[in-house]
Amino acid sequence: MSGAGKKIADVAFIAGKTIDWEGMSKLFVSDEAHKEKGTGSRLVDIYKQAYDEVKIPQYVYNATPQYKPKFDALLVELKEAEQKSLKESERLEKEIANVQELKMKLSKMKTFTKSGADWFFFDGWWATAVLE
Template structure:
């Protein structure tokens, strides 16, 4: 199997392994959705190119055809140069370098996700309290308000005790 064929096979497997819909459900902002759609479209374009354009083996050179048209001496010189070309094998030095960083980022992401969910719950609770307060504010007494906010009662009592009236 050629190197190009291996790359296209790996790209095809990677494309199937990605849960695009699952990731899209997690996105919150419209800007994130647009960027995600761009990423997905770019990935699919590159994957498509790998599957079509770069997966094909190059056509073998018909040296005899060129010998007849150009001449044996020139073609033999080119054939010798062509045969002497050595394409080095690709050695992956990037993956070992990025893998620990990526794993650390995943751990950090999970922690940020947990913190975000906790903050979201706190905000939802606060919104519910504000909505309740909005409903009751017109009929609420000062004592009922201070019952929910004892720190404000203490502040007002201290100001009255110290004869501080805000001016």
């Protein structure tokens, strides 16, 4: 062997079993390697052409533009539902307070029966109801 081939064989022997083929292809493709190693221009051109022809497709993220309006609409709907829920909670809390107040008043209510009518003392007033 002579020249560049011997150098490459020596590097491959030193590297052992793990040969970085991609690194070696970059080495052959670069113009600096062409000048430094003195390899044939045809070989370098073949590697360079093959290396340049490899195209890795770029991932284009296009999901957000499609779903952004839907997501924004859902957020608005969620906020409206939250406001409704808060108003309903306030209304229910007031209703619970009223029911508890009525329960307390009913527990203090006194009753008696006179001549077939039930009399109730409720909230400072006497009331009657005829039971049949």
